[in-house]
Amino acid sequence: MPPKQTKKTLWVDCERCGCSITSNDKNIHVELNCKEDQIKCPYIKDGTLSTWLVRGAAPPSGVPKDAVLVHPSAGMLIGSVIGGPLELCREGAPKLAKRMWPSKTSAPAAVILPVADLSSAWCNDNKKVTVSVIQGDIPLASYISVKVQNHKIDNDISNILKQHFCKYFVYVGSILVYYYFGKKLEIEVIAVKSHIKEENNWFILGENTVWSLEKDIVKRINKKPVQLGGVDDILEEVKALINITFDPQLAVSFQPTRGLLIYGHSGIGKTAMCKYLIEHLNCFHVEVNGPAIFSKYFGETEATMKKIFFKAIENEPSIILVDELETICPRRSSGSTEQERRVTAAFVALLDRLHEESSRVFVLATTRKPDAIDPMLRRFGRLDKEIEIPVPDRVRRKGILYSLLQNISSQVSSPEIDSITDLAHGYVAADLVNLCTQASLKCIKRSSNAIQVEDLISALTIVRPSAMRELLIEVPNVRWSDIGGQDNLKLKLRQAVEWPLKHADSFRRLGVKPPSGVLLYGPPGCSKTMIAKALATESRLNFLSIKGPELFSKWVGESERAVRDLFTKARQVAPSIIFFDEMDAIGGERSTGEAGVHERVLAQLLTELDGVVPLHSVTILAATNRPDKMDRALLRPGRLDRLIYVPLPDLETRLQILELKLSQMSSSDDINPHSLACKTDGFSGAELHALCHEAALQALEKDLACRAVTMENFEHVLKNFNPRTPESLLKVYDQFALGQKSG
Numbered sequence: 001m002p003p004k005q006t007k008k009t010l011w012v013d014c015e016r017c018g019c020s021i022t023s024n025d026k027n028i029h030v031e032l033n034c035k036e037d038q039i040k041c042p043y044i045k046d047g048t049l050s051t052w053l054v055r056g057a058a059p060p061s062g063v064p065k066d067a068v069l070v071h072p073s074a075g076m077l078i079g080s081v082i083g084g085p086l087e088l089c090r091e092g093a094p095k096l097a098k099r100m101w102p103s104k105t106s107a108p109a110a111v112i113l114p115v116a117d118l119s120s121a122w123c124n125d126n127k128k129v130t131v132s133v134i135q136g137d138i139p140l141a142s143y144i145s146v147k148v149q150n151h152k153i154d155n156d157i158s159n160i161l162k163q164h165f166c167k168y169f170v171y172v173g174s175i176l177v178y179y180y181f182g183k184k185l186e187i188e189v190i191a192v193k194s195h196i197k198e199e200n201n202w203f204i205l206g207e208n209t210v211w212s213l214e215k216d217i218v219k220r221i222n223k224k225p226v227q228l229g230g231v232d233d234i235l236e237e238v239k240a241l242i243n244i245t246f247d248p249q250l251a252v253s254f255q256p257t258r259g260l261l262i263y264g265h266s267g268i269g270k271t272a273m274c275k276y277l278i279e280h281l282n283c284f285h286v287e288v289n290g291p292a293i294f295s296k297y298f299g300e301t302e303a304t305m306k307k308i309f310f311k312a313i314e315n316e317p318s319i320i321l322v323d324e325l326e327t328i329c330p331r332r333s334s335g336s337t338e339q340e341r342r343v344t345a346a347f348v349a350l351l352d353r354l355h356e357e358s359s360r361v362f363v364l365a366t367t368r369k370p371d372a373i374d375p376m377l378r379r380f381g382r383l384d385k386e387i388e389i390p391v392p393d394r395v396r397r398k399g400i401l402y403s404l405l406q407n408i409s410s411q412v413s414s415p416e417i418d419s420i421t422d423l424a425h426g427y428v429a430a431d432l433v434n435l436c437t438q439a440s441l442k443c444i445k446r447s448s449n450a451i452q453v454e455d456l457i458s459a460l461t462i463v464r465p466s467a468m469r470e471l472l473i474e475v476p477n478v479r480w481s482d483i484g485g486q487d488n489l490k491l492k493l494r495q496a497v498e499w500p501l502k503h504a505d506s507f508r509r510l511g512v513k514p515p516s517g518v519l520l521y522g523p524p525g526c527s528k529t530m531i532a533k534a535l536a537t538e539s540r541l542n543f544l545s546i547k548g549p550e551l552f553s554k555w556v557g558e559s560e561r562a563v564r565d566l567f568t569k570a571r572q573v574a575p576s577i578i579f580f581d582e583m584d585a586i587g588g589e590r591s592t593g594e595a596g597v598h599e600r601v602l603a604q605l606l607t608e609l610d611g612v613v614p615l616h617s618v619t620i621l622a623a624t625n626r627p628d629k630m631d632r633a634l635l636r637p638g639r640l641d642r643l644i645y646v647p648l649p650d651l652e653t654r655l656q657i658l659e660l661k662l663s664q665m666s667s668s669d670d671i672n673p674h675s676l677a678c679k680t681d682g683f684s685g686a687e688l689h690a691l692c693h694e695a696a697l698q699a700l701e702k703d704l705a706c707r708a709v710t711m712e713n714f715e716h717v718l719k720n721f722n723p724r725t726p727e728s729l730l731k732v733y734d735q736f737a738l739g740q741k742s743g
Contacts, residue, residue, distance in 0.1 A: 010073045010108045011044070019045035020077055022108050042109035044077045049131040053090070054106070055115035055123070066168050068098035069112035070131070075100055078133060085134040085169055085202070088113075093121035097134060097169030097202055119175040119186050134202055138169065141203035143193040146176070147214040149186045152314045158211040161187070171201045190214060228276050229403030230396030230429075231269065234387060238262075238277060238364075241385065245362045246283070246317040257384040258354050259363040261325070261377075263370045264389035265572065267430030267466045270366040273389070274321050277364070284315035288322045294339075301339065302346040309350045309361075317360040325365040326372040344374050351382045391428060391572040397421045400429055404436045410451040420456050425542050426465030426573040435463045465542075465573070478533040484660045484685070485653025486527070489646060493518070493531065496642045497577060497619050498539040504617070515642040516609065517620035519583065519635070521627040522646030522733065523725040525686025528623040531646070532579045535621070542576035544569065549585055551601055559597050560604040567608040567615070574617035583622035587634045602631060609639045625729075627736045645733060648684055648725060651677055657685055661692045668708040676714060682723035691721060 011020045014029060021029045025041030032041070042051035049070075059067055068086055080086055080100040088096040088111070098113070106112055111131055115123070146161070157180065165176055176187040192203045228235065238260060245256045262270050278285045286308050293304045312318040322328065329344040330336065354361050365383060367373055377383050392400060398421045405412055412420075427435065436451070438459035443451045480490055500507055500514030507514055520528045536543035546566060553559045570576045580586060586601060609620065622640060624630065634640050649657060655677040662673060680688060695713040699706050702713075 010071075011077060014043075017045075019043040044074065047078050047132060049074055049078050049109065049111070050128055051109040051111060051131070053088075053122075053129045054110045054112045055118065056112045058114050058116065059101075063101050064099050064167075065117075066098055067101040068096075068131075069101055069103035069106055071106055071108045071110065072102040072104060073108055075102060078131065080133050085138060087132050087134050087202075089130045089132075090122065091127055094119070094173050094175050095171065096122070096174075097171070116179075117177050119177055121175070134169075138202050138204045139194040139196040140206050141170070141192050141209045142195050143191075143210045143212070144170065144189060144203075144205065145191040145212040145214060146187045147190050149175075149188050151180075151183050151185055152311075153180065153185070153213075156213060158213045161213070162205075162207075162209065162211045165205050166207060168205050169202050170205060171203065228269065228273060229401070230392055230399030231273060231389065232399075234389060235273065235277065237387065238273075239281070242277070242281060242319070242362050246360050255355065255381070258359075258361065259351060259365065259377075259383040259385075261370065261373075261383040261386045262364065262366045262389060263368065263386065265391055265428055265466065266368050267428040268389045268391065269429040270368075270389060271323055272429070274323075274364045274366060278319055278321065281319070284312070284318035286312050286318065286320055288320060288328065293328075294343075301343055305343070305346055305350065309353075312361045313354075313357070313359045318362075320361060320363045322363060322365040325367045325377070326369055329374045329377055331372050331374050344376070348376055348382065351377070355381060391426065392432075393574070394421055397424055397427060397432065400432050401436075404432060405451070408436065408440065408451065409449055412451060412453050412456065416453040416456075420453070420460070423457075423460055423540065424465070425540075425575065427463070428466050431463055431466050435459050438462050478530055478537050480534050480538055482660070483527055483530060483534055484656030484658075485649060486531070486646075489531065489644065490534075492644050493535055494539075496644070497535060497621060498541075500619070502539070502575075515619075516615060516638060517622065517640035518642040518644060519627065519630075519640040520621070520623040520644050520646050521625070521736070523648055523684055523729060524625050525684035525725075526646045526648060527685045528646050529581055530685075532577075532581075532621055532623060536577055536579070539577075542570075542573045543579065544573075544576060545579045545581065547581045547585075549582070551586065552597060556597075559601045563601060563604040563608060567618070570618045571615070575619075576617070577619050577621050580620070580622040583624040584626045584629045587622070587624075587630050589629060589631050602634075606633055606639065609634075626732070628732050645737065647733075648682060648730075649688070651681075654680055654683065654688060657688050658692070661689060665692060665696065666708045668710045670711045671709070671714065672711065675711075679718055680723075682725065684723070684725060687721075687723060691717060694721065 010022060012023050012026055013020055014026070021041060021043045028041045029043065042049065044050070051074075056069070059065070059069070063069075064083070068088065070080070070086070075082075082102060083099050085097050086100045088098060096113075103112065111129060113122075160180075161176075161178060164178060168176070170176070170189050170192060172189055172192055174189040176189070178185045178187060194203055241257045241260060245258055262273065264270055288305065288308055293301055293308075295301050295304065309320065312320050329347050330340055332341065332344070351363065353359075354363070363383070370378070370386065378386070390396075398417060401417055401421060401424075402414075405417070424432065424435070435456065436459075439451050439455035442455040442458050443449075483490075496515050496518045504514075520531065522528060532545075533543075544566065551559055551562045551566075553562065566578065570578050586598075586605060588598065588602075609615070620640065627635075627643070635643070655673055658673045658676050658680075662671065676691075680691065683691070691714070692709075694717045696709050698716055699709045699713045
C-alpha cells in the first residue's frame with residue numbers, strides 16, 4: 001500500500017539566516033545570499049513580515065472596513081490574531097494600522113488593502129512593505145484634530161468623519177482617506193489626545209472622540225521684516241496696482257490690472273521685492289516654480305498649474321508669484337517643444353479666466369530676459385504692466401547700503417556711506433549684500449565687533465559688480481603717469497569726460513550741457529587707446545571697450561541688436577564710458593547704393609546717440625586714424641561733438657616718453673635722453689617704444705651677457721630707423737581741422 005500524501009508546507013526556515021520563507025522561494029532566497037533588502041522573495045524574521053502590497057477591490061461583506069487581508073499561515077508566524085491591530089510600514093509613506101483578517105485565497109505572503117482607502121503616497125510604485133503586530137494596549141482618543149490636504153472644504157464635516165472612522169487606528173501624521181461628493185479627501189491627523197497616558201503612539205477612535213477640522217490658514221512666522229532700500233517708489237506703484245485689484249468696488253468700474261511683469265538684471269532684487277510685498281500685504285499667496293511643476297507625464301504640468309490657480313481663487317484675495325517666467329512660458333521658436341507650447345497656452349487661459357470671473361487674484365511675474373517670454377503674455381488683459389528695476393544709481397545704492405548696515409553692527413557714518421556709494425558703480429542689490437558680507441569677514445579677521453569704513457573699501461576690491469560681469473570687462477591698469485607728456489590733451493579729456501560725470505551739479509548750475517561724445521584722432525601709435533584706458537582707470541568709471549569689427553555679424557539684425565544691447569548695458573551701469581576703437585570701421589561714410597550691414601549699424605548708432613532714450617551719464621569716447629573717412633552725421637553737435645587731435649609728440653613729450661621708457665630698462669649713464677629726443681623728430685609714441693626695444697636687441701646681439709643698453713646701441717639703430725607717418729596723412733589731419741572750423 002503506497003504511503004499517505006502529506007500536506008505541502010507553505011513556509012520553511014532558512015538554515016543560514018534563520019528567517020522563514022515560502023517553500024517556493026527557498027532556492028531564490030539562497031541564490032540571493034539571504035539579502036534582507038530584496039523583494040524578489042518575501043520572508044518573516046523576528047515577528048515581521050517583509051513582502052509586497054496587493055491593491056485590491058473593496059473588502060468582502062462581513063469584513064471590517066479597516067481590515068488588511070493576510071494569509072492565515074503568515075498571520076500565525078508573526079503572532080497576530082483575527083481583528084488585532086497590525087502596523088504596516090513603507091518607505092516614503094505614513095504608517096498604517098489595520099485589523100488583521102485571514103484570507104486563504106491570497107498568496108501565502110501577500111497583504112491585500114482596498115485601493116480606494118489608500119493615500120497617494122501608498123499608490124506609488126511597489127516598494128517593500130513590512131507588517132508587524134502592534135504590542136500593548138492602544139488607548140482611546142479623547143480628541144483629534146485633522147486637516148484636509150488636497151481640497152478646500154467650506155462645510156464642517158467633523159460629524160461625518162467621526163461616524164465613518166469610528167474604531168480606526170491613528171497616530172499623529174496618519175493620512176485618512178474619505179470620499180466626499182466624489183472628491184477623494186486625504187485627511188492628515190494633526191494632533192491626538194487621550195485621557196490614558198500610554199507609551200504607544202497609536203490611538204483608537206471611538207464614539208466619544210471629539211473631532212476638530214482645521215481650516216487652510218496660512219501660518220506666519222513672527223520674524224523681523226526685511227527692509228528694502230532704494231526701491232520705495234517702485235514698491236508704492238506695485239502696491240497701488242494690487243490694492244485696486246483687491247478692491248471689489250473699483251473692479252466694477254473698469255478692468256483692473258491683474259498681472260505685472262517685473263524685469264531687471266540678475267541680483268537686482270526682483271524676487272525679494274515680491275516676497276516683501278506678499279509679507280506686508282497680509283494676503284494668501286502661492287508660488288509657481290518652473291522646475292517644480294514640470295512633469296514628464298502628458299498633461300500633468302498643466303493640471304498642476306490649474307490646481308495652483310484654483311487654490312489662489314478659493315483663497316482670494318491672493319497673489320500668485322511666478323518666478324523666472326521665461327522658464328515656464330518661453331518665446332516660441334522652431335525649436336520649441338510641444339510641452340512648452342501646451343504649458344504656455346494653459347497659463348494664458350488661466351490668466352484670461354481671472355478676468356472672466358473677476359477674481360481678486362494678482363499675478364506677480366519676474367524675469368531677467370523679457371524678450372525671452374512669449375509675446376502672447378505681454379499685452380493688456382494678461383501681464384498688463386511691465387516695470388523695470390534699474391541697476392541702482394547713486395541714490396538707490398545709498399538706500400540699499402544704509403538699510404543693510406542698519407541690520408549689522410557698524411561704525412560707518414553717513415558721509416562715509418556716500419563715499420562708498422560713489423565707488424560702487426554697477427553694483428546691484430546682491431552685490432551690496434556680498435559687499436557687507438565680505439566687510440564682515442574682514443571685521444572678524446581683525447577681531448573687531450563693528451564694521452569700519454576701511455572694511456568696506458577693502459571689500460570693494462573683492463566684489464565685482466554683477467551688472468558688468470556679462471561684458472567680460474577687465475579694468476585697464478594704465479595711469480596718467482604711464483603716458484609721457486600730453487598734459488594739455490589729458491586736461492581736455494578730463495574736462496570733456498570726467499568732469500561732466502563726476503561734477504554734474506556744477507554743469508547744471510551753470511546751464512552747460514556736457515559733450516555727449518569725444519573723438520580722438522591722430523596718427524597711428526600716438527597713444528589714443530592708451531589715453532582712453534588711463535582715463536577709465538583714473539576716473540574709476542565703468543569702461544566698456546568695443547572695437548569696430550566686433551559689432552558686425554553675418555546674421556541679419558544681429559549687428560544692430562549688438563549696438564542696442566551695448567547702449568542698454570551702458571545706461572544700466574551709468575556713469576560709464578563707451579570706448580569705440582577704430583571708429584572709422586563703424587562710422588565710415590555711407591554709400592549711395594543699397595543699405596548694407598555697415599549702413600544699418602551706423603543708423604542704429606546714430607539713433608542711440610541722440611534718440612528717444614537719452615544717454616544720462618554715458619559718454620562716448622572714440623578713436624580713429626582717419627577722421628576724413630567718418631560719416632558727417634556722426635561729427636555734428638549732439639553726437640561726437642568734441643574733436644581732440646592727438647598729434648605726433650613734440651620735443652618735450654618725446655623726452656618724457658624716452659625718460660619713462662629708459663627708467664624701465666637697464667641703461668648706461670652715457671645715454672642722453674635729450675639728444676635722442678632731438679634726433680627722433682616725427683616719431684610717434686609707439687615708434688619711440690620700438691626704438692628702445694630695437695636698441696636692447698642690438699645690445700644683446702653683440703653680447704648676450706651685456707649689463708645695460710648704451711648710447712652706441714641707440715645710434716646704431718637710428719641709422720636705419722625712420723618715422724613711418726607719411727606727410728600726406730598729416731596733411732589729411734590739417735585739412736580735416738580746417739574743414740571743421742569752416743563748417
